[in-house]
Amino acid sequence: MNNNQTSPENLNKLIDMIKDVDIAMMTTIDDDGSLRSRPMRTQKSGTDGILWFFTGYESGKSHEIKDNDAHVNLSYSKPSDELYVSVSGRASLTKDKQKIEELWDPTLKxxxxxxxxxxxxxxxxxxxxxxxxxxxxxxxxxxxxxx
Amino acid sequence: MNNNQTSPENLNKLIDMIKDVDIAMMTTIDDDGSLRSRPMRTQKSGTDGILWFFTGYESGKSHEIKDNDAHVNLSYSKPSDELYVSVSGRASLTKDKQKIEELWDPTLKxxxxxxxxxxxxxxxxxxxxxxxxxxxxxxxxxxxxxx
Ligand SMILES: Cc1cc2nc3c(=O)[nH]c(=O)nc-3n(C[C@H](O)[C@H](O)[C@H](O)COP(=O)(O)O)c2cc1C
Incomplete structure (x- = not known):
């Protein structure tokens, strides 16, 4: 593995693993301080270090992310391959029409x-x-x- | 399903799902506020609503849990069965000799x-x-x- 941990090779490797697992458990901090997680399908994982997920604009997790830049964790587990990935990041919620158009696919119905x-x-x-x-x-x- | 959500039947169902998946991703809050997760083997899941995990006493996660009663999330994912479980709870760290003796098994070496x-x-x-x-x-x- 490359020692430069933020190298493009490492990001590509991360994206490959994420694509393989697809569904992440996304953990957020609730109003009362407790940690909740729920399965989320990764809609896009880009070489720009950004992951995209569709969500209900008015939903529990959106409420927990109402402060933009809220800390989240995404865990990708595939026990059958003994593969476990933890991604720490910041989430923000958007209704950007153009991005929704770009990422939409019919299975989201x-x-x-x-x-x-x-x-x-x-x-x-x-x-x-x-x-x-x-x-x-x-x-x-x-x-x-x-x- | 029983409507009484804290019924023993529901706890038993939860324990069955946990046993089936075994490895949880445990999310904790880091010093800087970020959320980190790591795979952990569930050593015991009891009908008393308590889960036990072995850990290094001096480890990253122990440090993050040093405040006893720290909030944690455990996510159990089994993509092949489309099963996803989120457990919100409080963690505390112990060196209880008797409990270690009781829960120890050789694979932990x-x-x-x-x-x-x-x-x-x-x-x-x-x-x-x-x-x-x-x-x-x-x-x-x-x-x-x-x-
Ligand atoms: C399948 C699997 C199971 C693991 N189970 C445990 C465990 O039960 N206890 C533990 O301390 N670490 C376990 N680990 C290692 C942890 O994921 C982690 O690397 C280690 O505990 C240090 O984490 P920390 O620095 O966040 O404390 C496991 C790793 C894998 C891949």
Whole structure:
């Protein structure tokens, strides 16, 4: 592995792992300080270090992210491959029409019956601060990205 | 499902799901406010609503949990079964000899080469506050335990 942890190679490796698992558990801090997680499908993971997720604009997690730049964690687990990834980042909520248009795909109708014009549709933009992964049961972690 | 969310049936159902997945991603809040997660093997999940994990007594996560009763999240994901569980709870760190003795099993030597007398061995006791699960891609969440 490259020692320069923020190298493009490492980011590409991270994106490959994320694509392989696809569904993340996204953890946020609730009003009362407790930590909650829920499964989220990764809509796009880009070489710009940004991950995109569709979300209901008025939803529990959006409420918890109402402060833009809220800390979140995304964990990607694939027990059958013994692959575990932790991504620490900041999330912000947007209704950017153009971005929704760009990222929309029809399978999302399961969550947004109104399609991409659903009044409640929103996007979570997560900027990656730090990423780590484990790929064998006895392995210690590998810092992949960030500090 | 029983409507009484803290019923013993629901706790038993939760424990069954946890046993099936075994490895949780444990999220804690770092000193700088960021959220970090790492894979942890669930050593015991009891009908008393308490989960036990072995940990290094001096470790990153122990440091983050140094305030006893720190909020943690445990996510259990099994993509192959489309099963996702979120457990919100409080963690505290202990070196309780008797409990270590009771929960120790030899496969733990991978992390604690010194065995159960390893000076750095510790236990994380997580008291469950709240649990939710999803078991199909389009399902909305099911509150399982706590409110
Ligand atoms: C499959 C798997 C299971 C693990 N289980 C544990 C565990 O039960 N206890 C533990 O302390 N570390 C376990 N680890 C290692 C942790 O993920 C982590 O690297 C280590 O505890 C140090 O984390 P920290 O610096 O955040 O404290 C496991 C790693 C993997 C890949």
């Amino acid at each position: 399961a969550w947004f019956p109104g399609g991409k014009d659903d009044p409640n549709i929103g996007l979570l933009k997560v900027t990656i601060d730090k990423a780590e992964y484990w790929d064998a049961p006895n392995s210690t972690l590998i810092h992949l990205y960030g500090m | 991978a992390w604690f080469p010194g065995g159960k007398d390893d000076p750095n061995i510790g236990l994380l006791k997580v008291t469950i506050d709240k649990a939710e699960y999803w078991d199909a891609p389009n399902s909305t969440l099911i509150h399982l335990y706590g409110m």
